[in-house]
Amino acid sequence: MAGVAVVTGAGRGFGREISKQLAGRGYTVLATDIDGEAAAQTAEAVGGFGMQVDVRDPEAHRRAAGAAVKRGPLEVWVNNAGILRTRKTWEQPDDEVQLEVDVNLLGVIWGSRAAVDAMRERGGQNMHVINIGSMSALAPVPGLSVYAATKHAVLGFTSSLQGELIAAGIPITMHVVCPDGADTEMTRERAHEPDSAIIWSSPRMLSAEEVAGAAVGLLDSKRMVLALPRWRGVAARAATIAGRPALHTSEFLRKQGERKRARG
Numbered sequence: 001m002a003g004v005a006v007v008t009g010a011g012r013g014f015g016r017e018i019s020k021q022l023a024g025r026g027y028t029v030l031a032t033d034i035d036g037e038a039a040a041q042t043a044e045a046v047g048g049f050g051m052q053v054d055v056r057d058p059e060a061h062r063r064a065a066g067a068a069v070k071r072g073p074l075e076v077w078v079n080n081a082g083i084l085r086t087r088k089t090w091e092q093p094d095d096e097v098q099l100e101v102d103v104n105l106l107g108v109i110w111g112s113r114a115a116v117d118a119m120r121e122r123g124g125q126n127m128h129v130i131n132i133g134s135m136s137a138l139a140p141v142p143g144l145s146v147y148a149a150t151k152h153a154v155l156g157f158t159s160s161l162q163g164e165l166i167a168a169g170i171p172i173t174m175h176v177v178c179p180d181g182a183d184t185e186m187t188r189e190r191a192h193e194p195d196s197a198i199i200w201s202s203p204r205m206l207s208a209e210e211v212a213g214a215a216v217g218l219l220d221s222k223r224m225v226l227a228l229p230r231w232r233g234v235a236a237r238a239a240t241i242a243g244r245p246a247l248h249t250s251e252f253l254r255k256q257g258e259r260k261r262a263r264g
Contacts, residue, residue: 002026003073006064008055008111009081011038013184014132017212018078019046025216027076030068034081055081055107061114069118076219077115079108080132084186086196089145097146104150105157112161116172125171130215131158133178138227139236140247143195151178155225162224175218179228182206191261200261202232 005022009015011033019029019042029048033039036052043050051067053060068074082104085096108131119127136144137151155176162174181187181199183206190196206228214228227233239246 002028003075004028004030004068004071005076005078006030006032006068006074006115007078007080008032008053008064008107009034010042010050011035013186013208014182014211014215015078015080016042016045017208018080018215019043019048021212021216022076022078023047025219028071030064030071032064032081055079055111056102058110058113061110062117065114065118069122073122073124074115074118075124075126076128076130077111077119078130078132078215079111081107081111082132082186084144084147084190086144086147086190086193086199088143088195092146100146100150104147105153108154109157112157112174116161116165116170119172120170127172128219129172129174130218131174131176132211132215133158133176135178135180135227135232135236137176137178138233139239141198142247143198159224173222175215175224175226177211177215177218177226177228178233179206179211179214180232182208182211184208197261201256 002025005027007015007019007029010019010031019031023029023046029046031039031042031048031050032053034052034054039050039052051064053064065074083100085092085100112129115129131154133154134151136148137155141148158174158176165172165174180202187199211228214226218226239249
């Protein structure tokens, strides 16, 4: 019998689909979201329980962990909550930059800390923390620079924390999923913004179900970093290695995305 799984940002998009797939595996799902009503709706849909959580608050994560362990052994924690803003760095208001860092990066750090604390306390051998990154964690993405910075940091944090856990002999497996552009409410909300066009540059947009399936599938593996699709991950890393010359391809990708976005 599977234990308890916590999913942040479970009110919609990836979070809701991940919750469904975890429930399908027999986990009791604690669906959390800053929108308590949305969290409750997901919880009802998956036969779990919901909780309002602002991921910017470390104490909120600890309360979620405490609620989870009361239902059973905490085996999975998914840090999914995130926000997207697509403007050039110098055009973003200070509070918008702060919000992206607080939600996308610090939310993952606070969630991971709460998960590790709760999992260490109960012990066990099959414990996983899955962090939702982005393809923008693997390459430069002009127009999404602040967002990309937070996702680069999530990737670095996840791999570094895994090293700490291994060195300490703590059997928690860390994962980070780096999906390409996906057709979710979060991206559709930015479709009118010129700098968001590069999100549509891939041959096709991923679905929330695909990303959720890949994320939950990591529970059967020790893979730490999963790019989705993998070939785009290889291309993204190559662009990073190429350095400045590769940045000229970004404008081509933006225009390609612009055309695809316009076609709907």
